[in-house]
Amino acid sequence: MSQLSITESLYLKTLYYFNQIKFFWLRQKLKSRVSFGENCQIWEKNFQYRGKGKIYFGKESALEKTFFPTIFDLASNAEVIFGERVYLRGKYAPNVLTGFENAKIIIGDGSGLNGCVITARNLVRLGKRVLVSWRVSIMDSDLHDPSNTRKAEIKTVEIGDYVLIGAGAIILPGVKIGSHSIIGAGAVVSKDIPEHSIAVGAPAKKIREIDNRDLAG
Numbered sequence: 001m002s003q004l005s006i007t008e009s010l011y012l013k014t015l016y017y018f019n020q021i022k023f024f025w026l027r028q029k030l031k032s033r034v035s036f037g038e039n040c041q042i043w044e045k046n047f048q049y050r051g052k053g054k055i056y057f058g059k060e061s062a063l064e065k066t067f068f069p070t071i072f073d074l075a076s077n078a079e080v081i082f083g084e085r086v087y088l089r090g091k092y093a094p095n096v097l098t099g100f101e102n103a104k105i106i107i108g109d110g111s112g113l114n115g116c117v118i119t120a121r122n123l124v125r126l127g128k129r130v131l132v133s134w135r136v137s138i139m140d141s142d143l144h145d146p147s148n149t150r151k152a153e154i155k156t157v158e159i160g161d162y163v164l165i166g167a168g169a170i171i172l173p174g175v176k177i178g179s180h181s182i183i184g185a186g187a188v189v190s191k192d193i194p195e196h197s198i199a200v201g202a203p204a205k206k207i208r209e210i211d212n213r214d215l216a217g
């Protein structure tokens with residue numbers, strides 16, 4: 001492994017401490033709305049919040065220093081609850097989490113969001129160690145009424161543990177995805193996917209069974 005020069009190491013330390021100061025002020029400013037568990041690593045510049053809802057970060061969660069921010073747009077009484085060791089990354093796209101009034105977005109321990117959109121009118125719940133790739137959309141409502149006579153329904157989305165959601169997939173309202181499953185890149189998931197499945201395509205269909213994923217990288 002290459003050693004850092006003294007200048008590089010000084011630069012990184014300065015960045016780190018500068019961020020810690022900004023993070024301190026962020027915590028002060030939003031302390032009635034956002035709570036951070038022990039040892040959270042938050043890159044302040046990438047944390048964007050608007051609205052009135054609440055966010056809880058479990059301990060050791062991280063909002064990384066990547067190219068794109070994580071944006072929270074939360075109406076009153078909306079809540080985003082992150083478990084422990086959740087990481088938010090914006091390598092190729094921003095994460096955008098929108099919670100309408102009284103909605104909840106729950107993300108389990110060890111899960112990672114890397115540039116996705118999650119929109120909740122009631123509840124979107126991800127289990128533990130779920131990996132959500134870039135340009136994935138997850139929504140629990142169509143958001144617009146289909147017609148004059150038909151109102152948009154709100155249908156909870158539930159994703160189990162150890163699920164991988166490939167790049168560009170779309171998870172539609174009411175869908176349940178069982179634990180240890182993989183949703184292929186670009187899939188449009190409109191119906192439930194049983195656990196231990198690989199599902200691909202639009203509409204997504206199971207193409208094969210898959211073993212446990214709890215130790216998969």
Ligand SMILES: CC(C)(COP(=O)(O)OP(=O)(O)OC[C@H]1O[C@@H](n2cnc3c(N)ncnc32)[C@H](O)[C@@H]1OP(=O)(O)O)[C@@H](O)C(=O)NCCC(=O)NCCS
Pocket residue numbers: 114132133134165166167182183184185186187198199200201207208
């Ligand atoms: C689904 C996936 C995991 C491959 O699973 P697999 O069991 O190895 O599947 P195979 O590659 O053997 O393909 C089986 C069939 O499904 C098709 N297929 C594979 N992935 C597909 C996808 N995303 N969409 C549509 N069809 C797909 C293949 O073309 C093949 O079709 P065929 O039987 O007609 O030849 C992989 O293609 C994928 O989409 N990975 C997600 C990658 C990603 O987004 N990573 C994010 C990094 S954070």
